[in-house]
Amino acid sequence: MQAIWKIGDTEIEHYPALAGKREADVVVIGAGITGLTTALQLAEDGSRVIVLEALSVGEGCTGGSTGNLYSPLAKGLSAIRKKWGDDVSRDIVTSRIETIDFIEATIERFAIDCQFHRRPLYRLFTTADEVQAYELDEERKALLEAGLEVEDIEQHVLPFSPLQGLKINDQAQFNPLLYVQGLAKAVSAMGVTILEHSPVRDVDYKQGVVKTDTAAVTARHIVHATHTPKGVDLLQTGMLPSREYGVSAKLNGEAYPEGIFWMLDPFHSLRSYRYAGESYLMVIGEKHKTGEGKYDYYQRLREYLSQHFDVQEFCHQWSAQQYSSADGLPYIGRMHARDNVYVATGFAADGLTWGTLAGRIIADLIHGRDNTWHAHFDARRITPAKSAGGWVKENASVTKHLVQDYLATGKLKEFAELAPGEAKVATLDGEKLAIYRNESGELSVLSAVCPHMKCLVHWNANDTTWDCPCHGSRFDTRGDVIEGPAYHALERRDPPVDS
Ligand SMILES: Cc1cc2nc3c(=O)[nH]c(=O)nc-3n(C[C@H](O)[C@H](O)[C@H](O)COP(=O)(O)OP(=O)(O)OC[C@H]3O[C@@H](n4cnc5c(N)ncnc54)[C@H](O)[C@@H]3O)c2cc1C
Structure with missing residues (x-):
């Protein structure tokens, strides 16, 4: 079982494992999009950086994602607008547009061959009842208010028939694994030390020492770019971990849809990918809380594709995990009570863009520079009113598992x-x-x-x-x-x- 993004990664760089004792200005734990963007930004400023990766570059969620880059949010911007208001909603979109432009510029700068293309994003319903019309209307208002241009979809954009929807132009798609492998190569050439197969087992925060089974790095700053912070951390109490699945297929004929397609009833994300003259269509969906899966989700996705497209053969299947915060925004910045330790988590399904933004924010914090966006995402924020629903639900679930599972x-x-x-x-x-x-x-x-x-x-x-x-x-x-x-x-x- 492997993600579609592995096609064509046969000539990638490999990095050694950590041995002995090392010193650095910053140790970054995790070589996904967050860790490597952080490393890039820090290397630009001349910091000595060591990146420790438990597996290999991009093998975490980044390499299991869908590779879509978009300025709104998968769950809908209207939910954020309702909770946080127009100003925050507008800032989210602006910061994400800026971040996607940064990714595009980075790809050009380092000539990373990762199939980056500008594409439209579609939010689509296959039925047309009043509730869905209301939802689309709310989303349209939120997108317009945030400064995006939105088109209503009336024509058929897929071989089957979405009945209503919205289109936003100028979003993007790429191969996320090839992107981070390219980033790793670039930062390594800039002097960053990347160490693979080096799982961190313990952090001594007092001494600033990060330990693996056989080695240790001493550093002034420690970054948990591990998707969720390692160890026990306050942030985890309100975070919902979920799994989601992906399947890819080759089709008979040429009807591969181009763009980001979010089918909303129920949520399925569709996109195509071309590599070395071959085309693939993929579907991502069947989200459930981690540890609570009940069905054969790959089979369900295969059935979904077969129902809607003329499938020739199925090619790949994979799954990945996301963490959603209780108040709907990611947590980026200094850890509670530790000024030289940084976290980046709660990205939900939008973390290729959030992770890149996080890398830039964390590098600014380390270098004592102002960052326009940090205040919205501060990992030390306390938002009881906005977090209450998610927090209560998640903690009730943890308590239920702690008690009932044992009994x-x-x-x-x-x-x-x-x-x-x-x-x-x-x-x-x-x-x-x-x-x-x-x-x-x-x-x-x-x-x-x-x-x-x-x-x-x-x-x-x-x-x-x-x-x-x-x-x-x-x-x-x-x-x-x-x-x-x-x-x-x-x-x-x-x-x-x-x-
Ligand atoms: C199915 C799915 C599809 C998605 N699609 C999209 C999308 O299209 N667009 C989008 O914007 N977002 C998407 N996301 C979300 C996005 O992929 C993630 O939020 C993002 O990749 C997180 O990047 P990261 O670098 O923070 O984490 P990761 O990519 O998970 O990197 C963390 C790294 O830390 C390493 N690590 C963990 N523990 C240790 C340790 N002890 N020692 C050393 N290293 C360690 C891991 O091995 C891993 O490589 C999707 C999520 C899912 C689940």
């Missing part, structure tokens, strides 16, 4: 109960275990207790992973961390010899 875990009498391909969280000799038997019959037995905040992990059959429903930490079947706030693996237990 509801059934007992396992013997490991033989588990058939090949099956997984289960069960109590054995009083301990909560996450047990999986692979298709070859081998058993993996792990503690089911997430090392982040002690919730129990849930099985994710779509991706064969253990996912924590509380704050989104995810683990492979050997227990190793894939993503999320946890620093450490699920503890391993020895399966019985005759299992």
Whole structure:
């Protein structure tokens, strides 16, 4: 299972793992779009920067995204306008337009071959009832008020028939993985040290030391560009982690739609991608809270494409995680109570642009420069009225998982109960275990207790992973961390010899 963006990344640069002790002005944890943009901005100013990446460049959410760059927000600008008012809504759009222009200029400057194209964005409904007409009307007002030009869609823009919708010109698309790989190459040439396969396991904030299993970096400034901050942080209490899935296909014929298509009933994002003479159509959707998946989401997306297009063959499938903040805006800037530690999170599905803006804001903060946009996104903001709904919902969900999951875990009498391909969280000799038997019959037995905040992990059959429903930490079947706030693996237990 791999994302479509991997096509054509065979000649990429690889970077070594961290060994021994190093020093830097700034250590950036994470080499996604946020971390590498931060590194670029800091390198411009002559800072000594080290980027530590647990996996490889772009392998986090950036390389699993849809590669769309747009000035409004996927959830709708009208929701932000209602919550935050016209001025903030206008600033959001202006800051995002500026950021997309920055990405385009960066691509030109470093000659990054990542298929960047200006494209229109469509918000479309396939039905035309009053509620949807009202929603479109509210969105149209918010977009116009924010200074965007909006067209009403009356003609058919897809082979099937959206009945009403809006079009905004001059948005953009690219291959996000090739973009960050290009950024990595550029910053590396500017003197930034990038280290892959170097998961950070601990940060000593007092001493300013960031530690991996075998090495350490001492730095004056530490940036968590890890999509959600690592370890236990106040911000996580109001953050909703969700998973979303993608499938790509080749079509019979040439009817590949050009643009960003957001189908709103229910939400599916469609776009095409061309590489080396081949065309692909992809659909992204089926969002659900992390750890609470119930269905075969890849199959559902395949059915969606087959229903609406003449599919020749399916080519790729992948999934990725997003974190939504309780008040609808990202958190960018200094961590609570730590002046030299920076975070960037809560990007929802809009983080290619937010992550780039975050890199620029964080670099400005480190260098003591004013930044026009920071005040709106300050990671230390407290917004009880605007966050209350999301905060209460998310914390009720965490409490429910903490209490109910522990009570509801059934007992396992013997490991033989588990058939090949099956997984289960069960109590054995009083301990909560996450047990999986692979298709070859081998058993993996792990503690089911997430090392982040002690919730129990849930099985994710779509991706064969253990996912924590509380704050989104995810683990492979050997227990190793894939993503999320946890620093450490699920503890391993020895399966019985005759299992
Ligand atoms: C399905 C989906 C589609 C999306 N599509 C779009 C889109 O079209 N447009 C858009 O604007 N946004 C989109 N988004 C959101 C966007 O992709 C993300 O918000 C953005 O990529 C986040 O970038 P990042 O650099 O902050 O995080 P990431 O890309 O996740 O990078 C964080 C990095 O930190 C590393 N890391 C984590 N822990 C450690 C550790 N302990 N030590 C060292 N490194 C560590 C990770 O391995 C990872 O590489 C989408 C999201 C999803 C889920």
